[in-house]
Amino acid sequence: MRSLKYAILGLLCRHPMTGYEIAKEFNSELAEFWYANHSQIYPELKKLNEEGLVNYDIEISGEILEAKRYTITEEGYKDFKKWLNKDEKMQKTPKDIFRLRMYFSGNLNVETRIRLLESQHLQHHKRLNTLKKKYEQYSEVPPRDSDRFGDFLVLRGAIMRQENIIAWLEECIGYCKEDDRD
Amino acid sequence: MRSLKYAILGLLCRHPMTGYEIAKEFNSELAEFWYANHSQIYPELKKLNEEGLVNYDIEISGEILEAKRYTITEEGYKDFKKWLNKDEKMQKTPKDIFRLRMYFSGNLNVETRIRLLESQHLQHHKRLNTLKKKYEQYSEVPPRDSDRFGDFLVLRGAIMRQENIIAWLEECIGYCKEDDRD
DNA sequence: ATTATACATGTTTGTATTGACATGTTTTAT
DNA sequence: ATAAAACATGTCAATACAAACATGTATAAT
Structure with missing residues (x-):
């Protein structure tokens, strides 16, 4: 489906950028819903250039260090817009290794389950705090047609998701700790 | 990390199974947090067998149809338990194409955004209803050491996650519909 | 009888993705 | 001066994954 292609084109719609x-x-x-290594990005940019969807100019920093600053072409923008307008099917629920573990948690003693759950809880809590800090930068909902509107929506989504995971983990810990059920 | 390996071993801990x-x-x-095609599963079972982590017996249905029923070995169980006890780092936030779209939604007119959001909303709502129906089968929290306890935990998690996505989508629709903000 | 669905197991091809390898420059802090 | 961190671009090998190709048998419904 070449999602990376569109992720890159989308960014270049905002303004020209280097691979770095x-x-x-x-x-x-973007890391709340997308990520990629440079080892994927550089070849993809090369391909997009070959396809005529992006151009680049070479910039020199200092004496010789070269950087290619990529710009989206007319054709690239058309392609991107077409993709963005498409109504796609809901994606498969993503794989989740921790849930896989919990699915099999009948094989663990109760103490270990609680230890694993609490470790996740701590990590997700830290993540949430980072997100909340970012959120504080918004004093109001940004205008609908700015780039910041999209940023805002996904940040809200990331916070809600994080809070939800934490709530689930706490529920799980609760079920594990309940004594003398029968 | 060979997650598929452990997903299969985990299932075989419960009882012997065929690839099918x-x-x-x-x-x-398991589809709420894991999935795999048979084109991945059959080669993995073969590999696990070569590694001595599973064995199989051949069963005949009807006249000649053969099925390999796999059983986890002592060694396989040890390997699985070791993996299950490990406290792993919180996994990266999964990629989400719809959020990627929303991130770039500044490039769409408001009507299209709402259309895309409502399409997702409808689909996720259906998913939620299916999950809730499954949940009704549990009249109480299953005992902590049964396989059903794990099933129950992840089902609760799936429902909570689904509800959370729906809440986010509704919030997004709200922001898109708000008239005359400035 | 026939058809559709479920059972059953494999291989192949193409793409996506990660992590390591590889090389160098520029800027900032000490 | 020098060391560390950030800038900058690439390739390669291994793994993971999806979709299609390939080939049947068994059972239930009509």
Whole structure:
């Protein structure tokens, strides 16, 4: 389905970027729903260029260090818009290794289950705090046609998702701790 | 990390199964957090057998139809238990194409956004109803050491997650519909 | 009888993805 | 001065995964 292609084109719609900047964006801002290594990004940019969907200019920093700053072409923008307008089927529930473990937790003693659950709880809680800090930067809902509106929607989604996972983990801990059920 | 390996071993801990049955399980019961095609499962079973983690007996249905019923070995069980006890790092947030779209939704007119959001909403709502029906089969929390306890935990998790996605989608629709903000 | 569905097991091809390998420059802090 | 961190771009090998190809048998419904 070439999702990476559209993730890159979408970013380039905002403004021209280098591969390095795209990689950074994938591994910080967008990381709540997308990510990719530079080892995937550079070949994809090369391919997009060959397909005529992006162009680049070479920038020099210092004496010789070269950076290719990519710009989306007319054709690239058309392609992206077409993809963005498509109504796609709901995607498969993503794989989740921790849930897989919990599915098999009947094979663990109760103490271990609680230990594993609490470790996840702690980690997800930290994640949530980071997200909340980011959220504080928004004093109001950004205008609907700005890029920041999209950022805002997915940030809200990330926070809600994180809170939900935490609630589930707490419920699980509760079920594990309930004594003397029969 | 060979997660498929452990997903299969985990199932075989419960009782011996054929490849076909494992595939079915992956695409119905476990589907809320795991899935795999038979084209992945059969080669993996072969590999596990070569590694001595599973054995199989051949069963004949009717005249000649053969099925390999796999059983976990002592060694396989040890390997599985070791994996299950490990406290692993929280996994990366899964990729989500719809969120990627919403991230870029500044490029869409408001009507299209609402259309896309409502399409997702409808689909996730159907999914939720299916899950709730499954949940009705539990009149109480199953005993902690039964296989059904694990089933119950992940089913609860799936319902909560689904409800959360729906809440997010509704919030997004709300933000898109708000008129005359400035 | 015939047809559809479920049972049953495999291989092959193409794509996606990760992690490691590989190389170098520029800037910032000490 | 020098060391560390950030900038910058690429390739390669291994794994994971999906979709299609390939080939049948058994059972239930009509």
